[in-house]
Amino acid sequence: MRSTQLVFHIWRYLALIAIGVMISGGQGWAAAPEKRVALVIGNNEYKTVTKLEKATNDAKAVGRELTRLGFEVISVSNVSQKRMNQVINEFSQKVSGGGVGVFFFAGHGMQINNQNFLLPVDFELPNDVNDVADQSISLQSIQDKLADAKARFSLLVIDACRDNPLPRKAGRSLSLSRGLAAPSAPNGQVVLFSAGAHQQALDKLSDDDTNPNGLFTREFLPMIASPGLSVTDALKRVRSAVTRKAKAIGHEQNPALYDQTDGDFFFVAGAAPANTKAAPQTETIQRIDPMAVELSFWESIKGSDNSDDFRAYLNKYPVGQFIELAQSRLRRGEKAGGATRGSAGKVDCADCPEMVDIPPGEFLMGAARNEVDSGDNERPRHGVKIENAFSASRHEITVHQFAAFVEATGHKAEGSCNVWSGSSWENQPGKSWRDPGFAQTGTHPVVCVSWNDARAYTNWLSRVTGKHYRLPTESEWEYMARGGTRTSRFWGDDPGLACEHANVHDATTQSAHKFAWEPHECKDGFAETAPVGRFKANPFGLHDTAGNAWEWVEDCLNTNYVNAPNDGSARVTDDCGRRVYRGGGWSGPSSVRSATRTGNPPSYRSQLLGFRVIRALD
Ligand SMILES: [Ca+2]
Numbered sequence: 001m002r003s004t005q006l007v008f009h010i011w012r013y014l015a016l017i018a019i020g021v022m023i024s025g026g027q028g029w030a031a032a033p034e035k036r037v038a039l040v041i042g043n044n045e046y047k048t049v050t051k052l053e054k055a056t057n058d059a060k061a062v063g064r065e066l067t068r069l070g071f072e073v074i075s076v077s078n079v080s081q082k083r084m085n086q087v088i089n090e091f092s093q094k095v096s097g098g099g100v101g102v103f104f105f106a107g108h109g110m111q112i113n114n115q116n117f118l119l120p121v122d123f124e125l126p127n128d129v130n131d132v133a134d135q136s137i138s139l140q141s142i143q144d145k146l147a148d149a150k151a152r153f154s155l156l157v158i159d160a161c162r163d164n165p166l167p168r169k170a171g172r173s174l175s176l177s178r179g180l181a182a183p184s185a186p187n188g189q190v191v192l193f194s195a196g197a198h199q200q201a202l203d204k205l206s207d208d209d210t211n212p213n214g215l216f217t218r219e220f221l222p223m224i225a226s227p228g229l230s231v232t233d234a235l236k237r238v239r240s241a242v243t244r245k246a247k248a249i250g251h252e253q254n255p256a257l258y259d260q261t262d263g264d265f266f267f268v269a270g271a272a273p274a275n276t277k278a279a280p281q282t283e284t285i286q287r288i289d290p291m292a293v294e295l296s297f298w299e300s301i302k303g304s305d306n307s308d309d310f311r312a313y314l315n316k317y318p319v320g321q322f323i324e325l326a327q328s329r330l331r332r333g334e335k336a337g338g339a340t341r342g343s344a345g346k347v348d349c350a351d352c353p354e355m356v357d358i359p360p361g362e363f364l365m366g367a368a369r370n371e372v373d374s375g376d377n378e379r380p381r382h383g384v385k386i387e388n389a390f391s392a393s394r395h396e397i398t399v400h401q402f403a404a405f406v407e408a409t410g411h412k413a414e415g416s417c418n419v420w421s422g423s424s425w426e427n428q429p430g431k432s433w434r435d436p437g438f439a440q441t442g443t444h445p446v447v448c449v450s451w452n453d454a455r456a457y458t459n460w461l462s463r464v465t466g467k468h469y470r471l472p473t474e475s476e477w478e479y480m481a482r483g484g485t486r487t488s489r490f491w492g493d494d495p496g497l498a499c500e501h502a503n504v505h506d507a508t509t510q511s512a513h514k515f516a517w518e519p520h521e522c523k524d525g526f527a528e529t530a531p532v533g534r535f536k537a538n539p540f541g542l543h544d545t546a547g548n549a550w551e552w553v554e555d556c557l558n559t560n561y562v563n564a565p566n567d568g569s570a571r572v573t574d575d576c577g578r579r580v581y582r583g584g585g586w587s588g589p590s591s592v593r594s595a596t597r598t599g600n601p602p603s604y605r606s607q608l609l610g611f612r613v614i615r616a617l618d
């Protein structure tokens with residue numbers, strides 16, 4: 001109303017990255033090391049517009065990653081306009097003369113008459129358009145400074161929500177512009193916006209989404225570190241992943257890419273061709289075994305028809321050269337008649353679960369940086385050694401088995417349970433393991449059981465059998481779920497193949513429940529839980545480690561694997577108000593992965609959540 005010419009376009013937060021890169025063009029990499037500098041700014045604490053939650057986290061996460069990748073990082077948070085100008089100038093000077101630079105800003109942004117502005121925390125509510133320009137930093141000015149500084153290459157990524165952060169009661173009539181103002185990037189710069197016009201960039205995918213970063217940043221970070229991945233390809237992957245994940249929950253978010261470069265190029269972080277085999281040390285826990293020894297091992301078993309040989313190979317060489325072949329042989333054996341199943345299980349009492357032996361071994365816990373749908377809480381990927389064999393229940397604990405416990409002990413596992421109401425998840429009184437909101441038989445996995453209930457069950461089993469039953473540690477769980485594999489699922493990386501191996505959120509579930517999130521693109525025949533053991537076993541002979549019911553483990557919920565134990569023990573520090581569960585339930589592709597982890601209070605019950613047990617060998 002104040003001015004019909006006043007056109008605002010506003011983002012909840014906006015991240016700007018100018019990353020120095022170099023053209024590949026098959027020309028290889030500069031012999032002389034380039035100067036690599038990053039400026040990282042995250043603004044959460046706005047004084048007059050909506051405060052943000054994850055902008056600072058996003059900026060810091062990018063800063064940490066760039067530090068790891070060899071950048072000199074200048075990092076500031078919650079900064080004023082004056083301070084922003086100071087650090088931008090400092091940054092521009094440092095990258096001058098062909099340097100390689102990264103500039104990251106996370107915070108509010110605005111688009112005014114096709115110009116883009118970054119907002120400092122001391123931004124005041126504007127009276128007219130000139131107020132905004134005077135109080136903020138224009139994207140164009142930063143691009144100009146980088147161009148003037150003659151940075152070798154620049155990538156500018158704008159992770160931006162387009163919510164209006166201005167309080168409506170402030171009485172300002174702000175008409176939103178139509179369309180994203182394409183930055184007039186000088187040659188050699190690439191600009192990526194995290195969301196299209198009139199689109200909101202998501203901070204989280206659900207209320208249970210505890211990822212400390214917004215959707216865009218969590219997709220962007222792994223791409224920075226992908227060796228040999230060109231920037232264009234990396235950004236296209238980011239764009240695709242963000243679009244897909246947002247769409248899965250009914251949200252439109254389509255990142256926009258503006259490429260003003262002459263050719264393709266690689267992130268500096270991308271391994272130079274000569275370094276592509278130099279995987280991080282944590283990913284080569286078998287390096288002490290000479291390749292020749294492994295080859296000799298493989299030669300000795302490759303003609304075998306005994307699946308135990310291939311299981312032994314996978315156990316000894318979890319990151320070996322032939323794991324795909326070994327896994328293929330195991331799968332083939334399974335199709336040929338279940339020969340790959342583990343040895344016959346043992347049952348310690350009439351109502352006790354069948355237990356199968358799990359061999360000792362080493363494995364890589366967590367997700368690789370480039371694993372689709374993985375989160376930072378699944379990293380760093382690290383080697384874990386399971387020193388001793390143990391026994392694990394072949395299946396999730398069933399309704400029948402849990403009922404025997406309740407009948408014997410009078411344990412009260414009722415109260416309420418988190419169930420899908422048809423439009424949202426609700427904690428509904430009266431829902432319980434006896435009535436989780438859908439039909440079950442005694443051979444279905446028990447759900448609507450809390451961590452406390454699961455612990456009580458293992459204590460009872462121990463009393464009944466005289467053996468020490470317990471929940472697996474998180475490390476033990478992932479070890480047995482992977483079964484020697486290092487792909488995102490025990491059958492490989494393709495979620496579209498889930499329906500042979502797991503009961504998941506599939507076409508059946510989708511037609512029954514119309515969940516807003518992404519289904520697997522296959523049909524497994526079960527809308528909710530399936531009877532245990534209906535799907536193919538993993539290489540250790542365990543069923544339903546992926547999907548069906550999520551499974552409680554012993555550990556407290558940790559934000560990531562920094563300082564995680566490497567001996568298979570439980571981690572009972574950090575957030576012990578929440579315990580971890582793993583494997584995904586009848587859930588979507590992002591959840592049904594070997595590395596997925598989440599948690600809730602030990603009293604939490606959900607119709608997606610059950611457990612399995614382990615014990616020491618006889
Ligand atoms: Ca299903």
Ligand SMILES: [Ca+2]
Nearest residue numbers: 544545547549
């Ligand atoms: Ca499961």
